[in-house]
Amino acid sequence: MNKIVIVGAGQAAGWAVHTLRNHGYDGEIHVVSNEDNVFYERPPLSKQVLSQEAPVESLNLFPENQVDEFSVIWHKPDLAVKIDKQDKCVHLQSGKTLAFDKLLIATGSRARIPIAQWANFKNVYTLRDIQDCHSLAEQFKTAENIAVIGGGWIGLEIAATARKQGKNVEIFECGSRLCARSVSPEVSAFLKDLHEEAGTKIHLNAMELSLSEVDQDKIQIDAGPLGQITFDCVVVGAGAEISKELAVDAELDVKDGIVVNEYGQSSHADIYAAGDVAIHPGLGYCIQSWANAQNQAISAAKSMLGDLTAYQDIPWLWSDQYQCNIQILGTYQPEKTVQVVIRKTHPTQQSFFYLDDQHRLINMIAVNEAKLVKLAKRWLANATQLDPQQLQDLDFNLMKLK
């Protein structure tokens, strides 16, 4: 094998290349990227880079000289437009055709705009890449009144960043609570309090929003019973669309995302997928997180080289909002949860534990409790039976349960 092609150059692609070279692969690696900026991580785009507390360079996954040493053959900016799985080649928009021995699809996802017309308004933004972040940071310099559509993780982070800069911020969420797909009602309530205490207005059940441009590029939101409110800009944080079209067109097995086994292999033996675009093999749906993109890609890259490495990571992601580092371990499964324990050490330091019928942890949301999350990762991996009373008892040192 001497030719690997990777489509996409984000978190998953970067770690795949790093792993291939670290594991002795010295053949060609072709990377196709429709972005000029490559091998960078996105989490700071809604946090320190948006607030301009950290420079764009801090996003780089690897130092520049290390990227040079990877000896990647770049195709950028270019777009992969078709995969021919019979002839094992990828067609690019530029007209090039890249033959491959193995292919990794790492195309990630993109920001979802619920109503296509909104994208045409000058002061309506989404946040997915460095370019979006530059534009939004520029807008934040002068905007006073900012609307965020979507009360999920990215929407909340953007709202917190704007509010910390003294902006008037209003969040419009179509559901009845914040982050409803990934956390329980009590965690949603915690998030709502956090943002309201910081001075942000939250409109739940804001279902039928209609946007229009009014004088000097301001945006008016018609929010039905709430009336019409005018903003300097609107940021849409309404979830992500999985970039799975290449795989659908190639007739690979695709559901919510590309179906892969624990080695990252799709329904075609020489085509792999990792990151946002690939289904988590243990869960059966896509996970959009930094750790998932990195670790699924590492396992896929090793497996491509014949070192079969199963990816079985327990989902873990984090979010930073105001003074809170929020970590989410496992997945929210109300049907399996028989007991909820809330351990509140301090208003901004608390943990929510979700236990199954045998008192095993299935999900944990921890606020400013990084050490405890490390320990809980082991409880989850080992299916440790826990004592709910000990979890709740502030006089009991949970580190004893190592």
Ligand SMILES: Cc1cc2nc3c(=O)[nH]c(=O)nc-3n(C[C@H](O)[C@H](O)[C@H](O)COP(=O)(O)OP(=O)(O)OC[C@H]3O[C@@H](n4cnc5c(N)ncnc54)[C@H](O)[C@@H]3O)c2cc1C
């Ligand atoms: C603003 C923001 C904040 C986030 N914060 C957090 C956080 O706090 N914690 C956390 O765990 N996760 C966070 N995430 C999620 C995390 O960044 C993603 O899960 C991760 O980037 C996914 O990596 P990926 O490599 O799969 O996809 P991406 O990083 O999206 O990379 C995919 C690349 O492929 C390119 N591409 C797509 N199609 C083609 C094509 N046909 N041809 C060529 N190139 C193509 C895309 O343009 C993109 O550059 C955040 C994401 C965003 C956007």
